[in-house]
Structures are given as C-alpha cells and as structure tokens.
Amino acid sequence: MRKRLVTLASALALAVGALTASTGSAVAGADAPAAPPGATVRAAVPDAPTDAQAPEIPADNLMAHLREFQDIADANGGNRAHGRPGFKASADYVKGRLDAAGFTTTLQPFTYRNATGWNVVAEWPHGNPDDVVFAGAHLDGVPEGPGINDNGSGSAAVLETALAVSRADLRPEKRLRFAWWGAEELGLIGSRHYADGLGQAELDKIDVYLNFDMVGQKDTTRWGVYSHTPSVGKVFKDYFAARDIGTFDIKWDGSSDHSSFTRHGVPVSGIGSADDPCYHSACDDIDNVGPRAMGIAANAIAHTVWELAGEGGTPAQDFSVSVDPSAGSTDPGGSTTASVGTATTAGEAQRVTLTAGGLPEGATASFEPESLTSGENSVLRVATTAGTPPGTYPVTVTATGEHVTRSTTYTLTVKGSAPKGCEDAETVKSGSLTSGSSAYQPDGGYFRTTVTGAFEACLDGPGNADYDLYLQKWSGAGWTTVARGTTPAADEKLTYTGGAGYYRYRVHAYSGNGAYTLGYDTP
DSSP states (O other), X not given: OOHHHHHHHHHHHHHHHHHHHHHXXXXXXXXXXXXXXXXXXXXXXXXXXXXXXXXXXXXXXXXXXHHXXXXXXXXXXXOOBTTXXXXXXXXXXXXXXXXXXXXXXXXXXXXXXXXXXXXXXXXXXXXXXXXEEEEEEEOOBOTTSOOIIIIXXXXXXXXXXXXXXXXXXXXXXXXXXXXXXXXXXXXXXXXXXXXXXXXXXXXXXXEEEEEEESOOBTTOOEEEEEOSSHHHHHHHHHHHHTTTOEEEEEOOTTTSTTHHHHTTTOOEEEEEOOOOTTTTSTTOSGGGBOXXXXXXXXXXXXXXXXXXXXXXXXXXXXXXXXXXXXXEEXXXXXXXXXXXXXXXXXXXXXXXXXXXEOOXXXXXXXXXXXXXXXXXXXXXXXXXXXXXXXXXXXXXXXXXXXXXXXXXXXXXXXXXXXXXXXXXXXXXXXXXXXXXXXXXXXXXXXXXXXXXXXXXXXEEOOTTOEEEEEEEEEOSSSEXXXXXXXXXXXXXXXXXXXXXXXXXXXXXXEEOOEEEEEEEEOO
C-alpha cells in the first residue's frame, strides 16, 4: 500500500473502531475523488447467489506462497520492489502457477523511473467475456523489506483463489479475471497503466473490480471492507458476520489499486487491514503474517468471487473439444501428436482458436491449423527438448470461441527415470506429504559441509502430483533458499555450487498426496 494513507487509516481505526462498526462511516479519508469529474459510476448489484459453494482454501497453501515470496526476497537483496530482480522473480512465480492451472496469462510490461515493471494478468477461459468479475492485488513491495504482508498477503490470497477456480473447474456465468500489479508503492503505476490503456468498451465489461491489500498480518482480528459499492461490500460483511468477525468501512482512495478503476467509473470493493507494526519495514517478513489471518481473508475472497461470478447456464451457441488420443509419451527431445476435434453442440458453428498451457520446461505446443470453425479438426504437436525433465504433465488444451470457451486435457509423459541419483545418491531420504504441506530433510534437521563444491539433488514424487524442492542455507539469522526446482511436476532436480555452511532441503507438496524419495550429494 502507498504510504500516505496507512497512518491515517490506522489512527482512525483505533480511535473510532466502535463507531465505524455501527455507523458504516469510512475509516480512511478520501484524498482522491472516486471518479474524475464527469465520469459515470456504474452500479454493481450482485446477481442471485450461486448454488455452487466456494471450496475451503487451506491456510497451508497460502503460507506456501508467502514462503516463496520470502525466499525470493532473501535471494534478491531482501526485497521485491519495482525495478529489482525480486519483483520479476515474484511475477514469474505467479505466472508459472497460473499457466500450469490453465489460465490465459499475460506479462504486461511498463516503464517507470527508467526501470521495467510488469503486471501479471490472468483470465479464466469460461463465462461471459462481456461481464467480468475482476480481482487484483499489488505484487511489489518497498526496498526496505520483503513486503510479505504488504502485499505478499493480498497477492497470495488472490493467487490461491484463482487456483481454487482451476481446481474446481468452475464454469461461471461471468468471466473471471485476476491481476497482480507492479509499482503500486510508487503511485499505483502498474494498475493505472493497465486501466488507462483500456478503451471504454473494455472498461464497460468490468462488472466490479475487487482489491486486496494487506490482508494477512498475524494479529488482525477484524477486516476493513471497501465502502464504495455497498451491494458488493455486503457480500464480504455477511461472510464475516456469519463467523462473528468484525468489520469496518474503508476507502483508501489514492493509496491502493482500486483507485485506478474508480477514476474510470468502474465499481470497486475489497478488503484490507490497517494495523501493521512492520509496515514498510524490514520486519514485514514471513513472521509478520499468520495462517489464521490468511485463511480468514482468502476464504472471504473466494466466497465473494464465487457469489459474484454466478453459475453459467446452457449457452445458445456452444461447441465441444476433445483430444484423440488423450495421452502421449516421448523421450526428452522428441515430440508427440494428437488430433483435436471440435463439434458444434448448440446454435451456429463459430470460429475457434486453439492454445495449450501447463507444458513442462522446454516444451512447446503448436496446432495445425491454430484457428478453425467448430466441427473441424486440428493436429496438436507437443515438442520437447533434451532438457525437458521426465514426468507426467496435464496439458490444458483451450478452445476459445466467439461465444464460449471450452477446454480439455492432454496428458504428456516425458519418459526417463527419475533424476539421476535419487536412489543411488550419497544420501537418500524418504517421506510422505499431503497437499500444501512441507518436510525438511535430513529428518527435520540440517547438514553441514566444510568445503566449497557442487550440491546435486533430485526428488522423485508421486504421479499426478506437483512437488517442489528447495535447497536452503543458514544465514546466521534464518534460512535462505539458494536453489530450487519448481516445475509443475512431481519430480525435480537442482544443482548449486556453494561454500561451507549449514544446509537443509525443503520438500513441498504444492498439489497431490503421496510418498517421495529425495537423493542428494554434498561437496
């Protein structure tokens, strides 16, 4: 969050908290108009609640994202600020997760203060593209610290909500769009670049923009709800009230990314918290957030996204897509092919464009033809490189039509044994994990090396899971990740050249459950 309003928001929240809870008055004053003079602010009224319920988001998943942001900051000068390598690494991490989950993702570049920044924008390819529910959070921090609450917390909550949409294979009535903004801390630069670049026709398609800034400070007991659009704010407030959690009204105009949309008349809402003793400080690290607060905030966000998105009915213009065969295998460096079939199932035939997501490292997908009319066929070719890691990968084939979007899965197996050394390594450890959990090896402890040399490790995880591997070194004050393997697969490998010190491996189950084997050699 930009600095100029948070102190005011904190003071007012403490001074008049009881009053705001009963009267609904704003906690933070407005230092910028809700919309420019002459702009028309559209009303956003939620449709009838959907019968589909948002799934419960595990706090462990949220904390795993925050630990990743902490690791990125530790490896990049202690921060994730605009123009610094930690921000780009954060953007790449978010985009990688979304690509693997079947989203259509874009890294939108912009330049500010002679440095390149990025917005990560992801769209779920289902629902009416002319009626968009948009959720976002700023991804950057300040140079003074890792920015884990401000705003790794909002970024992690929005990311896990998006991934929950994918896991549920949600088919909403409205189109869902998610964004992670750059350079918010310097004046809402990234979100303003995005919003100002939309034409009026595209702005009119946004039913509501939901903003999430500083939602996970570990001592938070009540949440601020943006008061700009009462009908949407009520969805948040009802969720919290049903759980006996207090709320207060906020605006934060000019100090967070919703303001980039209010200036164009787009309805906004969202949640945040005002009190953070580590605001814009080095202590805004992983110890400043907590699973309780993160779980409450993220599940409120998911609930509201599900409610506002609605359930889709049967389209008047529809088609289906399939892949035959539905699976293929190849050695690293080889390729596979399959036939992609489409069929018109309702209304008139429509033009369809084919894309693929969730590919492993070094793999590419092409279609011949890439664009066709429903009822026609195409050929999918997936090509790998010699460096593509062995494993089984669910590749999402997305068919974007003029009226609807449909998808199917092609299972790609890259042949080969688990990375060399898993069973024959100098040290072999094994264990079992459930989705969202982590284990530290060796045996919950660490090991020491007294010389400089190469570290080599591999992880053999269960099929149809996504396990990640991290090598961490003790810095004297905490554990810092120095190497990682984070492909969307169960098997990972990493190498690292380092000096004497204390080290450990972290094995994390991003998704899936089951046993793993870790093998590693030390200098």
